[in-house]
Amino acid sequence: MxxxxxxxxxxxxxxxxxxxxxxxxxxxxxxxxxxxxxxxxxxxxxxxxxxxxxxxxxxxxxxxxxxxxxxxxxxxxxxxxxxxxxxxxxxxxxxxxxxxxxxxxxxxxxxxxxxxxxxxxxxxxxxxxxxxxxxxxxxxxxxxxxxxxxxxxxxxxxxxxxxxxxxxxxxxxxxxxxxxxxxxxxxxxxxxxxxxxxxxxxxxxxxxxxxxxxxxxxxxxxxxxxxxxxxxGGSTSEHDNITSFITYLPSMAATAWYHKRAGQGKSLEEFLAECREFTYSRYIPALYRGAFLGKAEKEAVAEEMARFTGLDRQYLLDSDLRVLVPRFQKELLRDRGLAPGRLDGRFLGPEIDPFTDGPHLGDPASYQxxxxxxxxxxxxxxxxxxxxxxxxxxxxxxxxxxxxxxxxxxxxxxxxxxxxxxxxxxxxxxxxxxxxxxxxxxxxxxxxxxxxxxxxxxxxxxxxxxxxxxxxxxxxxxxxxxxxxxxxxxxxxxxxxxxxxxx
Incomplete structure (x- = not known):
């Protein structure tokens, strides 16, 4: 005591x-x-x-x-x-x-x-x-x-x-x-x-x-x-900051795994090891090629990203393989009307307005x-x-x-x-x-x-x-x-x- x-x-x-x-x-x-x-x-x-x-x-x-x-x-x-x-x-x-x-x-x-x-x-x-x-x-x-x-x-x-x-x-x-x-x-x-x-x-x-x-x-x-x-550079999710798309992808994968939208049947560590390898070997070259990336290769990368993030393949293609963190939060559990937290993706907050570009009530990992x-x-x-x-x-x-x-x-x-x-x-x-x-x-x-x-x-x-x-x-x-x-x-x-x- x-x-x-x-x-x-x-x-x-x-x-x-x-x-x-x-x-x-x-x-x-x-x-x-x-x-x-x-x-x-x-x-x-x-x-x-x-x-x-x-x-x-x-x-x-x-x-x-x-x-x-x-x-x-x-x-x-x-x-x-x-x-x-x-x-x-x-x-x-x-x-x-x-x-x-x-x-x-x-x-x-x-x-x-x-x-x-x-x-x-x-x-x-x-x-x-x-x-x-x-x-x-x-x-x-x-x-x-x-x-x-x-x-x-x-x-x-x-x-x-x-x-x-x-x-x-x-x-x-x-x-x-x-x-x-x-x-x-x-x-x-x-x-x-x-x-x-x-x-x-x-x-x-x-x-x-x-x-x-x-x-x-x-x-x-x-x-x-x-x-x-x-x-x-690795902790600022903004347009044109290419480093952030690299560094945030494995955390998106972890959050998707936690909410059972990706990686099921695998341990978190095993799933993240695969995501790290994909990020270094496939995702980084694709990002840096940009518009020079071929259509078939872009679709293949989007398919892999969908497997890791739990997001729809077409959504990833429409996003040009670049998903900002607030958009990931908004999209992952859109069908449930929920958004994971930013400070901690385990937390969930309700989404009343489906059209905002990111969670609109604030971060549930903070206000909760x-x-x-x-x-x-x-x-x-x-x-x-x-x-x-x-x-x-x-x-x-x-x-x-x-x-x-x-x-x-x-x-x-x-x-x-x-x-x-x-x-x-x-x-x-x-x-x-x-x-x-x-x-x-x-x-x-x-x-x-x-x-x-x-x-x-x-x-x-x-x-x-x-x-x-x-x-x-x-x-x-x-x-x-x-x-x-x-x-x-x-x-x-x-x-x-x-x-x-x-x-």
Missing amino acids: CSFFILSAALPQDAAKEDQKGKPIPDPRRFVTEHRIQNGGKQVVYTATASETYLRDSSGEPVASIWSVAYTQKQEKDQGNAALRPVTFVFNGGPGSASVWLHMGLLGPQRVVVDSGAREDDGAPPYPLVPNTQGVLDLTDLVFIDPVGTGYSQVIGKGKVEDYWGLKQDAASIARFIREWVSAHNRWMSPKYIAGESFGTTRAVGVAHELEGDGQDMALNGLILISQALDY ISSAYTAAINHYLGTTLQVAMDRPYLVSNPQIYGKWNWKPVPEGQGWEPARVNVARKLAETMRRNPEMRVMVANGYYDLVCPFFDAEYTFARHGIQADKIWMTYYEAGHMMYTHQPDFLGLTRDIREFLTTEPKP
Whole structure:
């Protein structure tokens, strides 16, 4: 069981400053409680610190507040040096998402439980919250980070959102936070890991790169990339992006298999092995030949695509062998008036309007679980962690994405727009830090960040294959909502954290 004892409600640390309107900037808030839980067959006594950390400008004025929740083991005399205990920094993606999903779904001390089989909506409260006895607090401290504009994090004083809402700006701010946390807690000698999900994997690579500079080189021991998004060419389903037609096809096949529209009589792994081979040997050449592809060959490729996707052969021919993901969602179960989810193809949503170009109610893999996660984090912060703040906790912030600066270069430097790609940056960081390993967790039914894109990405860009742990799960983007995959993923993370790097 998870229990707690309040140590302090709020501990002021800063002299009050004034914001742009002349109002005092309040001291950063800090809430500390003590708890215990069973992880790894051991009772772990730990301190939870939910707090604001102020980032400052060159004149020492606070300009941003980063909210984090840190879980640190209380060290007994026989447990060794606390300064050498591993610590893992955790965040989600978006851009614009707080760390709620990994916090309340996978790694935090409490989990909210949604329907493992993706058959039922989360409904209305109350929602089940359970102790996370499969967690890894026996192995590592955990620090969940909410980037500026998410959770309770915000700009303050003379801070401006454009200094944080961008590819490089975001990575730099999180790297600054990590350095400050490590310095404040004397953890420079601790093994350090980052766990990120979706855009959080893009951020993880950027942060690892940023930590190498600024006169304070901090090497990481490993990255845990859940539903990776390093090369956006393979995870952006749009016209004229030929790479995406390649990378999404096996995930379409997996989703069709799950809904019994393709591959029946074969295991998922066997069916996907056939689809991979078809993609490399037949589909890629057909795509690149385009209008030069002969009629007979085009019809033969369409026949094979129909076998893998469950879509009608004529529909595939009419689509010129190029099916965008929203159209696949709309078409696969059209006869049932249903559309599979984007984040997780196991989920199904009703289709009232048959003529829209893609599901029109939103993503059922999102709206069928979001209420539970939102309620869970707010309840957990306010009760278990005794947090009392004067503003709402933003699980997501829709304002961020539209204002996001995707430029990978500094302001004033020329740049022709291209899809985001941090994969080569990862390869370079791994060569400068030869002991850093990378775990990549993939959901077969993920129609946002497809598993074949991970294979395609990590086979290129100079990434060292022998330092990559590639794992697969029979769910989607947030595979931990599926109970068997939650158990498998936590087991794999535990093995990753405890395996020595190869010489």
